[in-house]
Amino acid sequence: MLVAARELLAVRSPLDAELMVSDMLGAWWGRRLRRGDVEEFLGEGLVDYAAKAGTPAALTLLVAVAYLGTARQAAKAEGAALALMESDVARPRWAERVGAVKPQGCYVSRDAYGDQDTVVCTFAYRGVPRTAPAAVEAAAEGAQEPKGDAGPQGPAEDPHALVVIVDYNMRGMARDAWVSSQVDTLLEKAGIEAAGNPMLRFEELEPQQARALLEFAMKATAETLGRRRSTNVVSDSYSAYHAFARARIKALPPGRKRPAPLFSEAPYSRDRRAMLAAEFLASDAAEHLSDPSAASRCADHIIDYGCDQDFNRPLRVSPTKCETFLLDWLPRKVLLDPAEQDAMPHVLLSWVRFAAPRTGLPDEGLRATLDAVYEAMGRFTEAYRDPTTFGLDRSLVRRLLPDGDLSALPRRAFAFPFLDGTRGEVDLSSLRPAEDADRRVLLEIDHAAERDRPDFAEHLAWHEEIATRLWNGDPEQMWEAAQRLLDLGHDRHDVLHVLMEIAERIGDHPDELAAALDDIADIPDEPPPAP
Template identity: 30%
Template structure:
């Protein structure tokens, strides 16, 4: 692990040579420990060379980000925060860690701990401040910036919303004592569920605000307003909470490096009230929007099935990822949905792909009328559509855009005609299996099914259900469920799936339905053992028709 990656270790023990009482080494090699200590020595030396508190805070924020990344990617540890605590807390640091860190000069240690305390989470900051009370460090001269870091005061807050509501720019201005005003600028992307995607430090607040005012003045749809710190606190706290929930959030390098710095600044703002939750959208409410669109003049002449399917996906995305706004349209949002989200998820049937360039303009006109969008804004959106919709089909088939889940689904449906309605096939096959199959799954191989079924029956709950069923032999039980899974996969005979749907409609849970089907097939499996021709399909159909009563009676009699 190269020392250039600058992963921060903190708590330098100062020159206290062996006064720590650390725990046993937790698997870090001496070479990696040497790299860790060297990266901290280098960081401490640089910190001591700085004169401005803002430089210190942004530097240590970037350093901590690189350190966490290196711990995960290079040391293959998934607990960077735990390691950070160990390295700060003198009572829990490994002896192998404390020894090289003890080589840090006391002044380096003081600089490092002061910087870390300014931008880290409260539990780390408290440990760092506690380290500064050490007898050796307490009497050590601190850098001139030490009393200032972490102590900036917010002066003003501004928000600027883009024309179509895709994003909000937030500018907070701060001052340290006897220092020039500086700004923290954050971008919140509402098209991506309201996540924070960019963080910048603005050393020249006047210049940055002038640029924001110019953008607002030249764009009739963009607003620049002064906001209360408490309301901005709420908005930013929620935005930074959304970003980590995304699988691969499209954040900038600035967001990554300045994340600790930004969180520390946000935490210091006055507390605000939680934002109102977006309106709840029931399935009926969603379908009503789709129905209204289909009956609107803008949708006249559209292919009904494609228009309904495409509109349904647009509504779902708006409800779930755009603050409950299914009718908000913009070039950015449509690009995200058509070239990002739909290719990633594969939720739209391929048979509707050719109709996207026809349906989307109609949807945009309908949504613009419903939301009162200006003619000028509508023209802007419509002008971008040929490029976006023209790239949809290629994007939809671009496997680089597919999520792992979509890739698994595509493998599941590889034998289905792309022009067919795949939803019923997918529902049937997912009912048959406990989860999406892996890449190695072979639908022609009985053992592939058996492994998945055995996996499902390995847990305690499933074992309990086996005991509750009429079949007490676990191996035979798995065999019967494997037979049912293969029947459902191939829909052969179709009565198996029809019976499963009937039982589910009567209120049986999935595992109960599968147990009942296994009971129905058990006699035929026993009869056909070693002789496939002995399987009596008519008898099996009759056994299916007798469910669920026959299965329940058998289970009751079995005790």
């Protein structure tokens, strides 16, 4: 990194320097380390190494990290940079202007679907500070101070725009970011494109709102990466601009509530959701649906998805949203009976016709959304895999999924593998693992061979703790850790005991428990034996 930092000495503008260092810091952004924080291990380690090097290149890097790094990195880098400056280590002229920017304006380009916002925030560097004698001399000669951004700081320089794409089909996360120095051209093109396209809106955004929106989006990105354990949900270039974007967002004034996505409404209560479903089923758009009962249940799923996964926007429809719902969310999350599987694509088509006029979606958008659903109908039958087709009895599946959460089936079946047949006088098919009393009976049967243990009651209580956590998916890292141990060849009983040991050792510290389970989930495969 310090070798690469030498190039900073040849840079002539703080903007270029900040972008270079942001790219450096992005080299490990989103990566994971076993038993450690990557930002602490690599980022702070780089700061420590640069501080010891004490070269002009090291000082230049420290100055940039003091602005672009995490809070801990910035504090360490600032202290180290000041120490090197006191030792008269040389630094470039632009070093004093790193981060000395002023917001110029904020804008947002929104598509008519409400799928995404493209947020544009423009900045400029404050000019080189004037010396007092020069200001006094100008006043003595009767010269006026320049207006606007000029003045004691001089004219603003190096205008540039930070552009961030906020994707509402991915829970409002920041999916892409880049920087442009062609600010006027960028804004002009965005305005012209929106003026000639009914599917786009381009408008100014208050800087406070822009900050709130982007802070929310970047937090959503971090949370999504934590769940998916992969950076493939963002663009390839996002990591290079992440540190720069984080720093520029802090330059915007705080103090406003995040602007709601297009078509957002107040939270829907259960009664309000039921009323919306009834209105849909009574509409002309739904009159051709042949199975009213299945259509009603499908409508409930569509409305719940819009309320719970799309910022209270059940009436918002778009090609991307409909495809995500039909081909990704339903196959992962919802248990549908055969009638619902047959009806769902047709109900979704009717819902699009019902909802689009209520949000004012242009005809062009309505046609594109209907086409997308038609194209997805054939793929839905392949994407949705009914668990009963794998030999599972539907009544058993219903007992494991009383909430219909299809994604919970593997971990719940792992926690409670004995749900059929009889054990002694107990009819296992009559027990419901969602109920505490039945859950305890199932665990006692599962561990009948260990009844003679002197600590059997305590041991069973810990098994119940782990089983309950697996049932609820709390934390989600527990099932990921269990799967990794199974992949490594451990049997089910050993896996449960590993999870118990971790939970007992850490106690009631959710973050520490999640981190410890993460370490297990990240265990690599054993290297192949040497020939």
